[in-house]
Amino acid sequence: MVRMQLENAPAAAPHDASDHRFLRALRRQPVDMTPVWIMRQAGRYLPEYRATRARAGSFMALAQTPELACEVTLQPLARFALDAAILFSDILTIPDAMGLGLHFVEGEGPKFARPLRSAADITRLGVPDPNTDLRYVMDAVRLIRRELGGRVPLIGFSGSPWTLACYMIEGGSSPNFARAKALALEDPALMQGLLGTLADAVARYLAAQAAAGAEALMVFDTWGGLLAPRLFREFSLRWLAEIAARLADDPIAATLPLILFSKGANAHLEALAATGCAALGLDWTADIGEARARVGERVALQGNLDPAVLAASPEAIRAEARAVLESFGPHPGHVFNLGHGITPDIPPEHVAVLVDTVHELSRR
Amino acid sequence: MVRMQLENAPAAAPHDASDHRFLRALRRQPVDMTPVWIMRQAGRYLPEYRATRARAGSFMALAQTPELACEVTLQPLARFALDAAILFSDILTIPDAMGLGLHFVEGEGPKFARPLRSAADITRLGVPDPNTDLRYVMDAVRLIRRELGGRVPLIGFSGSPWTLACYMIEGGSSPNFARAKALALEDPALMQGLLGTLADAVARYLAAQAAAGAEALMVFDTWGGLLAPRLFREFSLRWLAEIAARLADDPIAATLPLILFSKGANAHLEALAATGCAALGLDWTADIGEARARVGERVALQGNLDPAVLAASPEAIRAEARAVLESFGPHPGHVFNLGHGITPDIPPEHVAVLVDTVHELSRR
Numbered sequence: 001m002v003r004m005q006l007e008n009a010p011a012a013a014p015h016d017a018s019d020h021r022f023l024r025a026l027r028r029q030p031v032d033m034t035p036v037w038i039m040r041q042a043g044r045y046l047p048e049y050r051a052t053r054a055r056a057g058s059f060m061a062l063a064q065t066p067e068l069a070c071e072v073t074l075q076p077l078a079r080f081a082l083d084a085a086i087l088f089s090d091i092l093t094i095p096d097a098m099g100l101g102l103h104f105v106e107g108e109g110p111k112f113a114r115p116l117r118s119a120a121d122i123t124r125l126g127v128p129d130p131n132t133d134l135r136y137v138m139d140a141v142r143l144i145r146r147e148l149g150g151r152v153p154l155i156g157f158s159g160s161p162w163t164l165a166c167y168m169i170e171g172g173s174s175p176n177f178a179r180a181k182a183l184a185l186e187d188p189a190l191m192q193g194l195l196g197t198l199a200d201a202v203a204r205y206l207a208a209q210a211a212a213g214a215e216a217l218m219v220f221d222t223w224g225g226l227l228a229p230r231l232f233r234e235f236s237l238r239w240l241a242e243i244a245a246r247l248a249d250d251p252i253a254a255t256l257p258l259i260l261f262s263k264g265a266n267a268h269l270e271a272l273a274a275t276g277c278a279a280l281g282l283d284w285t286a287d288i289g290e291a292r293a294r295v296g297e298r299v300a301l302q303g304n305l306d307p308a309v310l311a312a313s314p315e316a317i318r319a320e321a322r323a324v325l326e327s328f329g330p331h332p333g334h335v336f337n338l339g340h341g342i343t344p345d346i347p348p349e350h351v352a353v354l355v356d357t358v359h360e361l362s363r364r
Numbered sequence: 365m366v367r368m369q370l371e372n373a374p375a376a377a378p379h380d381a382s383d384h385r386f387l388r389a390l391r392r393q394p395v396d397m398t399p400v401w402i403m404r405q406a407g408r409y410l411p412e413y414r415a416t417r418a419r420a421g422s423f424m425a426l427a428q429t430p431e432l433a434c435e436v437t438l439q440p441l442a443r444f445a446l447d448a449a450i451l452f453s454d455i456l457t458i459p460d461a462m463g464l465g466l467h468f469v470e471g472e473g474p475k476f477a478r479p480l481r482s483a484a485d486i487t488r489l490g491v492p493d494p495n496t497d498l499r500y501v502m503d504a505v506r507l508i509r510r511e512l513g514g515r516v517p518l519i520g521f522s523g524s525p526w527t528l529a530c531y532m533i534e535g536g537s538s539p540n541f542a543r544a545k546a547l548a549l550e551d552p553a554l555m556q557g558l559l560g561t562l563a564d565a566v567a568r569y570l571a572a573q574a575a576a577g578a579e580a581l582m583v584f585d586t587w588g589g590l591l592a593p594r595l596f597r598e599f600s601l602r603w604l605a606e607i608a609a610r611l612a613d614d615p616i617a618a619t620l621p622l623i624l625f626s627k628g629a630n631a632h633l634e635a636l637a638a639t640g641c642a643a644l645g646l647d648w649t650a651d652i653g654e655a656r657a658r659v660g661e662r663v664a665l666q667g668n669l670d671p672a673v674l675a676a677s678p679e680a681i682r683a684e685a686r687a688v689l690e691s692f693g694p695h696p697g698h699v700f701n702l703g704h705g706i707t708p709d710i711p712p713e714h715v716a717v718l719v720d721t722v723h724e725l726s727r728r
Contacts, residue, residue, distance in 0.1 A: 182676040185676045186679075227649070228648045266631065285590075285592065285593070311546050
């Protein structure tokens, strides 16, 4: 990891955000105030996002046009004092590049035109070359990094192997992903083969994002928490650890902090912290102070305000943000965030209240 | 609690199921084999249920006609060697009796015609008299108890105060019940007033079900697990404890085991066990052996197979049922169940596989 000589230096020179409080917090170094960003900060709650999205014509056109992806990535930074940018993209770009045909149906979320329906569908899957098959992502990373000019660090990301497999097998979202679980139980070797292919693809994809200019990497294991404990360890955690190990062997990616976010997997924080990642994302159902006591010496923590709090009054938002900060306490290693993505119904001015409150209350 | 003189007596005489293995397991007494029942066992996965439901015309007509409610309650017992019957009803009968107008929209779940929209809506709520306002439930309990003839015990139930409040405030289901959470944050006194009224109503309702013939009581805190830890303690757990205390003071209900099921609240098992309940329901994301180690001397545990397992092959169902039994181990106090309700897509023969496997593998 990059270590700066001046521990208390202000934000570094343009084009170099490596001493920014967001990266310092992920490295568990002292910070001037707690950094904050918001999952899905470039999203439908912002009217300017909806305008760009309408101009693009479809979600995929927006994600696949680097200039537009860059535009919406930067939109929330123009409004709020956020401490990180996150690439505007989707967690399912890899299966799309594998040929499954990702598209979005209004109100129903992601859909695949060609979901996995047989063992042959699985065994014929190839690992995409991120620099050709996912070039639009790398172009967006390069463009955003240049446009950011070192103001705040840029986060690259992917869905986790288990989460990708869930969508690829079901063909879309599902209340319980019973098909994916059934495959794991009925043919564990075939499922592990699929997850191994996906882990390889995710590791290459994240390493390519690092090479293109991403300054932190995050894996969204959105559906890991739906698994019973043994299945979580075998089918989700195992492959998160594999990705962490692969990235640690990559000359560029090894210098970037890796954040793992397994939603609903609070029973597994110790095991997640042992993967070698730099930080864990935490949903709002865990007490962040208790989580820190369990794993805080090994990893930083990112979270964990209930996104529903942003629908309440500014006074309530301030009180709950304070409660999260006080629960974590005056220790290094906290990146403030929601415990899940912001929802489209939130008034943008409530986000300003949250971001400013986190900074004000945490100023050292 | 009822204590039998003959600790190892077989199933007791007709009309008296008080020594049945289901009640013995809830009292943490030795059993000949692990009892098993299935949440939502009288439901849409059964063709005979769908036929009766069609005959009734609507879900509410089915629930409010004691003869039909009795018929569907008994249907799964005719097919499977289940160890308990559960009253066919809904968790939202109390707010319906309060005047909110419960109905069901196909594919969307429960809806209230008159949700709570103001403080006045809340403060004017009265506590229903279960023997008049919810007489159809008491009639169904009496009828089912008579028809069961002591074969297996009958479980009565209600939704928890927090869960009822969620639906009453939103008017139906919601991904995150942000309105209910916002009220809890913005006007905690008003929310606590509502929850206190609901706790009073739930305690009276469950005591009346006990008087009518229910032999165990269960509270479904379906949405407690959506709350951040402090809010769970203040707005859900507090009122579960209040209900347990109220029932312990009721001459009849005090003799019945009380089961609390807070889905997704595995971080709070110790606190739930300290409410004075007899048993905790457990969703499938906890390891039941670890849960037993945490709370097993104080309460029995009910659970916790992932309902999605029932969509897999009979071999997978047997393997996963064995894993749950082995995780719990050869201790008293296990009632086998799913970790959430059975889904409509499950082939009924898979339920037979599960029930028979639990009995075979656990026979002492």
